[in-house]
Amino acid sequence: MATLVQTPAGKWKALVRKQGWPATAKTFRTKRDAEDWARRTEDEIVRGIYITRSSSEHLDLAAALDRYLTEITPSKKASTQTGEKRKAATLRARLGNYSLSSLAANPEVVARFRDDRLAEGLRPNSVRLELALLGHLFTIAIKEWRLGLVRNPVANIRKPSPGSGRDRRLTEDEEKSLRTAVGAHSNPMLRWIFEIAIETGMRSSEISGLRLRQVDVKRRLVRLRNTKNEDARTVPLSKKAVSAFEEAIANPVRPKGCDLVFFGEPGKDGMRRPYNFNKVWLNIKTTLGVADFRFHDLRHEAVSRFVEAGLSDQEVAAISGHKSMQMLRRYTHLRAEDLVEKLDAAKTRE
Numbered sequence: 001m002a003t004l005v006q007t008p009a010g011k012w013k014a015l016v017r018k019q020g021w022p023a024t025a026k027t028f029r030t031k032r033d034a035e036d037w038a039r040r041t042e043d044e045i046v047r048g049i050y051i052t053r054s055s056s057e058h059l060d061l062a063a064a065l066d067r068y069l070t071e072i073t074p075s076k077k078a079s080t081q082t083g084e085k086r087k088a089a090t091l092r093a094r095l096g097n098y099s100l101s102s103l104a105a106n107p108e109v110v111a112r113f114r115d116d117r118l119a120e121g122l123r124p125n126s127v128r129l130e131l132a133l134l135g136h137l138f139t140i141a142i143k144e145w146r147l148g149l150v151r152n153p154v155a156n157i158r159k160p161s162p163g164s165g166r167d168r169r170l171t172e173d174e175e176k177s178l179r180t181a182v183g184a185h186s187n188p189m190l191r192w193i194f195e196i197a198i199e200t201g202m203r204s205s206e207i208s209g210l211r212l213r214q215v216d217v218k219r220r221l222v223r224l225r226n227t228k229n230e231d232a233r234t235v236p237l238s239k240k241a242v243s244a245f246e247e248a249i250a251n252p253v254r255p256k257g258c259d260l261v262f263f264g265e266p267g268k269d270g271m272r273r274p275y276n277f278n279k280v281w282l283n284i285k286t287t288l289g290v291a292d293f294r295f296h297d298l299r300h301e302a303v304s305r306f307v308e309a310g311l312s313d314q315e316v317a318a319i320s321g322h323k324s325m326q327m328l329r330r331y332t333h334l335r336a337e338d339l340v341e342k343l344d345a346a347k348t349r350e
Contacts, residue, residue, distance in 0.1 A: 110154060179194070
């Protein structure tokens with residue numbers, strides 16, 4: 001079945017043919033290597049386990065990432081697309097010259113990438129997300145692109161621990177300072193967004209992307225469709241949140257026909273997009289000396305206050321959108337503190 005031919009360049013080309021299988025060939029530096037490959041290939045064909053690997057051997061990770069970003073990434077949410085493009089740039093710079101087959105056969109290369117990123121000070125969860133993108137690329141290459149890969153190298157290495165998550169709470173003085181600063185900003189939308197975030201626990205993207213039709217101030221509800229976990233949910237509004245929404249909806253400078261609750265200036269294409277307050281927020285918290293407080297920490301603050309108010313885990317999850325009770329575990333210490341007070345009260349009555 002195998003034919004060996006010496007090329008004009010002095011290398012050896014092995015060609016394997018078998019009825020019912022496509023002809024396959026590969027060139028080697030020595031005749032012995034060609035014979036060994038031909039023997040293994042013939043054996044795999046006879047046993048029905050042969051996989052054509054030439055595609056994965058010729059396709060490097062840089063090209064595979066380009067294909068992934070073109071075919072797979074566009075089906076994901078806009079925020080996810082932005083993140084994947086950034087992670088892909090890192091993977092391309094560090095591992096782009098490796099072929100997919102070489103990475104699949106040498107998971108230690110991926111493990112070294114993991115260790116290098118951690119040594120550079122990147123947070124463990126950020127490294128996990130980079131590895132997740134690489135791992136999904138290999139899954140797609142194996143299952144959909146049919147590139148002849150036999151293993152996913154990311155599945156064979158340890159992943160960094162995601163850690164216990166942030167537990168940053170606002171102090172009374174910090175909250176007072178932040179409220180004063182956002183209230184003094186020239187654009188009142190920043191104040192409304194801050195109030196809504198701390199009262200509802202909604203994510204920044206969920207608030208900024210709201211449309212007028214999603215807000216029902218009479219029934220005190222906000223209906224979210226585009227969420228991080230892609231599960232729609234309805235968020236109840238406190239009186240303070242309702243007040244902020246009423247002011248935002250009645251904004252006198254709202255452009256005619258604009259249905260965004262929080263709108264930005266027109267882009268080059270004339271289209272208005274959600275109000276981007278990231279730079280302003282960064283400047284304010286840096287000026288106040290609370291640079292370590294992220295806007296997303298307002299969500300943690302809101303959920304913590306729901307727990308402190310006595311809402312059940314199910315009620316908190318319904319408002320916040322946490323998909324499992326396990327994700328709410330880091331808030332249970334608040335209930336433990338409440339139990340201490342109840343224990344003291346019970347002991348006093350004895």
